[in-house]
Amino acid sequence: MAEVTIVGVIGTGQIGSRMARRLLRAGLRVVIHDSDPVAMEGVTGVQQVDSAAAVARDCDLIIICVTDHHAVRDVVMGEEGILEAVLPKHLVIDTTTSTPATTREVAAALRERGADLVDAPVSRGVPAAENGTLSIMLGGHKASRERAWPVLEKLGTDIILTGEVGTGHIAKAMNMMVMAVNFTATMELMHVADSLGIPRETSIAHFAAGPGRSFVLDHHWPRYILPATYNSGFTLGLMWKDLRIASKIAADSGQVPLLGERVTSLYRWAATAGMAEADNTRLVEFTDQIHGLTQSARPGASSQYVLECLDQALFAAVYLGTLEALAVARAAGLESEQLLAVLNVSSGGSTVSKGMHDGYGNLELLYANVRKVTLMAIERGDPCFVMSLVPQILAMGLRELPRAASDDVIIDFMQRRMGKGDHSQGSGGESG
Template sequence: MTSEPIGFIGTGRMGTPMAGHLLTGGRTLVVHDARREAAAPLLDQGAQWMDSPIDVARRAKTVITIVPASREVEAVVGAMLPVLGPDHLLVDMTSADPSSTRRLAKEVEARGARMIDAPVSGGVGGAQRATLAIMVGGAAADFERARPLLALMGKNIFHVGGVGTGHAMKIVNNVLSASCLTATAEAIVVAMRAGIDPKRAVDIIAVSSGRSDATLRKFPEFILPGGFNSGFAMALMDKDLRGFAKLAEEVGYEPRVTGAAIRWFRDAMAGTLASGDHVEVVKLIGYLEGGHS
């Protein structure tokens, strides 16, 4: 393993396989999570446990974070601030609020350190296969410093622009993903009520002009088989959609098509689907019971 340790904070369903690829790639890893047991697979592979974020920053000059939301990012970065210096680079891979990221980056830079945002797309499967798309916001030099690490975790790596643009791009992507899913579900419900088998409808759309990730992956893999198990929670999608609504308001745009998707997910969060997988929104739209909700 290389001698310079890399810090990794957040060893959940996404973080664990991502950090595992760093270990496989020969990197020395020091890790922390809110729950020590979540890091057990990485500790078994040779990672070293740290009791707190500040301990991670004391040991590692490059620290990767992937936690649930901006609130957790702010807490983790705030804990590390006292020991940050000119050699530190923070790489936040959380799906977070761009405005929060920009504020944090200023605090980090005031300590002489650097910060970039590098959220990912591709889900747990992409994390496991190291095929994630990674969208990076930050200075070009900081992006280049992080690139060798990002290349161990993802396949398609993009420098989007300045700090916060990576997080903005992620929520733009996710609102489009949600919109394709809800629009496809509405179309399939109508098809079912017109007497068309949903699998046949999905098969046809998947090779026609209406295809999207919803017909190429989500319906065939997670919805039609009945598992509703994409690995991405309803609450996390709702969080990203609320982030998009906030971003749209900040830039002075009122979304209509994507706004409809946002409302579907808000309705899902108001009921029994709130604790489920995000693809379960199709149940609310009327996919079950032959298209009759």
């Protein structure tokens, strides 16, 4: 197979523009198109064209990095789209956070012309796109994955094979849902500590050394939240969009993820309150306003006791959020091993995804600890939007499961409780 020397990039926003620059620095010729001409102005040294079809006329290999699944369909199947110029030699790499239903529809249309598509959504954000250290979730036919690999290696350091076409998008959406649960649970428990007079630096440091440790604890809090920089490069509106895609994948698979839907509602509240263009880490500021930052001079109990209770509550949220995503992924057709591999190199990673939670999964003990924290929050007037669901889910589990159930048993239980529980492949039609 001939070495790729020219690549098209359709969509030159925050991530796509940086992909184009990385490919240029790797010595490739790059052709770009964006529906907004202003978005192309900052990308120098490339050839700019006025349509997706024009990109296809110049390039055999085309990367799509647009806003959502609707935009993907337009780029490929719309007026002046890739299909108008496609030939059997073409390979499309879709890095957009999209839906598997759209991915399969678009891939089928390309295959009718002899071309192909792989889905390769990315994680780790703008800094990783700048540095070529993205994590990439790659789904599609083996030959097409192998053809895409040399180009993707110039963009990322961790490429995880997820399976058939569409599974990359399932993995990306579930990663974002887990990240959101981990982030909001940490934030809400930090607010409880706030209300008891415990400094944020103290509570976050304690959480980061505990069983609920996650990527967002290691990465977002020290870089963007505690120093109040709020500059992760990913907007709250985009996070809400990704969560809506995760919800759609769940719905198409006959599932209703309880924690996933709750965090989606919280992001919707913030986005529609005028924060869609703000950095997603400013959700902390939004909830600061809700909580009013009411603090007492000293906690009613010792700080150490309070922090130990909060530690266990955070673990419970991270644990259930991760297993819930694994249940949705299984129903949608993605194996647990592939999703765990993705989480562990992406923003949804935690002690749970890495299997470092032996001895913490006793449902009865978790329920007792989370209930203490819930009562603590109620006494302080703390509206824990997401954490309030955790004891309810644990209580449901305790009615049906052993006190020390395995992860797989809990995943099966969640899949039954969230929907059909029929292990369907989740390839339902796209509603548009």
